[in-house]
Amino acid sequence: RRLGILISGRGSNMQTLVEASRTRESPYEVALVASDKPDAAGLAWAAAHGVATFAQSPKGMAKTDYEARIDAALRDAGVEAIALAGYMRLLTDGFVQRWRGRIVNIHPSLLPLYKGLDTHARAIAAGNAEAGCSVHVVTEELDGGEVLGQARVPILPGDTPDTLAARVLAEEHKLYPRIVREWLNR
Ligand code: GRF
Numbered sequence: 391r392r393l394g395i396l397i398s399g400r401g402s403n404m405q406t407l408v409e410a411s412r413t414r415e416s417p418y419e420v421a422l423v424a425s426d427k428p429d430a431a432g433l434a435w436a437a438a439h440g441v442a443t444f445a446q447s448p449k450g451m452a453k454t455d456y457e458a459r460i461d462a463a464l465r466d467a468g469v470e471a472i473a474l475a476g477y478m479r480l481l482t483d484g485f486v487q488r489w490r491g492r493i494v495n496i497h498p499s500l501l502p503l504y505k506g507l508d509t510h511a512r513a514i515a516a517g518n519a520e521a522g523c524s525v526h527v528v529t530e531e532l533d534g535g536e537v538l539g540q541a542r543v544p545i546l547p548g549d550t551p552d553t554l555a556a557r558v559l560a561e562e563h564k565l566y567p568r569i570v571r572e573w574l575n576r
Contacts, residue, residue: 392421394469396477401432403475410567422467493528505533510551539569
């Protein structure tokens, strides 16, 4: 299966997906890494590691035109399924409908808790004992589709959003490749 990955920045989750795709048992290969930020660090990493890349800034464009460019790039690359990995833009309903059931995302909270931004600060402020990450199917509702897998970490005394984010991120890097593999095998 040909996987496309959308990023906006660092792309550490994208890197783990690319690395996992290069093992014998992988059911997918990464056909394209696309970004809304031409200077995303993850794009340079992908290009340096032999993965096709595409960048399209949405600046000065209607959102539907921007998305049509992304959609065309994915289709030109033969992409069959999409993984969002730190892609910081909302997809339109039209895009989600065209790819219905074929987009997954990783979100840094134990969904359905803390959809949206600032998840770690909110979990700490709420006094939660645990935080974590979720991989879910993307629907028109933000961070709202079926949860395919989760990983949990403790929230420790003295945690800041940054220290907690680092602990969760280490789990994201294990969870995302595993769940994408299961999802594409099912
Ligand atoms: C991750 O925490 C992911 O869960 C969230 O955005 C962050 C992206 O990090 N959606 P990276 O770009 O994969 O390093």
